Amino acid sequence: MYGNGHLIRRTVINNGNEIPPLTPKMELKLIQMWLHGKSGASRRAYLTDVHHFLDFCQKRLDSIDLADIQNWDTFLAQKYAPSSRKRKLAAVKSLFSFAHQNKLLADNPGAALATPKTKDAISEKILTEDEWWMLLNTEPNRQHQLMLQLLYESRARVSEFCNLKWKDIREKADLSALVTLFGKGSKTRKVTITPHLWQALKGTKKNDTTGNDPIFLNLRHQAYSTVQVWRIVKNAGERVGIYGVSPHWIRHTGATHQLLNGSPIHLQQQELGHSGLDITSRYLHILPGEYGARYCKVQLPDS
Known part of the structure; x- marks a missing residue:
């Protein structure tokens, strides 16, 4: 060599x-x-x-x-x-x-030698809430639909998602669920998914399922590979005319939608596994006009 x-x-x-x-x-x-x-x-x-x-x-x-x-x-x-x-x-x-x-x-x-600066293309990888609704609701395969929504709510990286087992999800008192992700840098973090999704996931669990079983099984009764998950996501996007959609797009999309709906940025930092708020704050610049004024509660009096 x-x-x-x-x-x-x-x-x-x-x-x-x-x-x-x-x-x-x-x-x-x-x-x-x-x-x-x-x-x-x-x-x-x-x-x-x-x-x-x-x-x-x-x-x-x-x-x-x-x-x-x-x-x-x-x-x-x-x-x-x-x-x-x-x-x-x-x-x-x-x-x-x-x-x-x-x-x-x-x-x-x-x-x-300084590393070159690159264009921040994260805004090109964010779906609107309408686009996400359309992508999710046109997926004909129920298991794939659940996979898409879990990617969206957990904001997991694809490798973290593929490694999820039933023992990694614990029901909370409000019937939502806490998901433990083991990911980048060998770090563990916890995220919450909605009661609606958790109840739907529980409905797919068989009586003989153990905690060490993958949450989703492919046709060979094995855990999905990252390539298979990428293909499912890509096909779901193309079905509604959006090309190039990847699991990381869904991670970006889920985080952005939660921020738009009032999630504290420090919570997103923790649940995304970012090392600092400077990384998470990139999401705040994606949709100009969506932040700041919309949270002002005191209004100008009518003339």
Whole structure:
């Protein structure tokens, strides 16, 4: 995968400490350490990005400099969408930062290169309440309809959704239900679904169902894969003439509708699993005019 001319290196001095040149085995171990603790999906994506970068450079990590990363960035700008370019650069910068901070590399060549700014396209992935009603009510398959509504109310990521089991849902005193999601960054969070949805879900539960059984079973009596859920959502959108709808669209849509209907933003932050309010606040800029004035209760007197 790498050029043989870069296998022999001198020892580098970093703050008086010697850092030996990386061997192929050491480089692999470094990458594994960097990936430790990340989710399965993140590990796969980051590993693909780093391998792509190293294949492009034909060097080992301790021989790469800023010019190599800039050359790769120029290539990415020509071949990839801005969001993909940004993700790939962020992965490589993260790897170099990790290696440098842990004194596994003497320098951090990625520090001088800023990741590109990309268009915030979240507003393009939000359905109106009328569109959502139409999408939901034209779904002919009752189980798929329940899946769509659970995605919408829970605002779960598709991987979290596919991992849901009956033991992850607990009924509350008001007959709504608390759903436990295990998701990104190995974090657990809880969200609430409406009594109407919970009662409908309970109606599908068989007598011999155990807590470890998936909530939804496909035709092979197995949990749905992420690909199958994507296909169900995509087909539901196309049925009403909306193309490109994905499970993440439904996550954005559910959060936006709850905010529009008065949900506190800090609650959405917690239930979406966002690290900060700055991320959740992006939803507030999606529909101009929907916030602020609509919540003013004191009105101007009639003339």
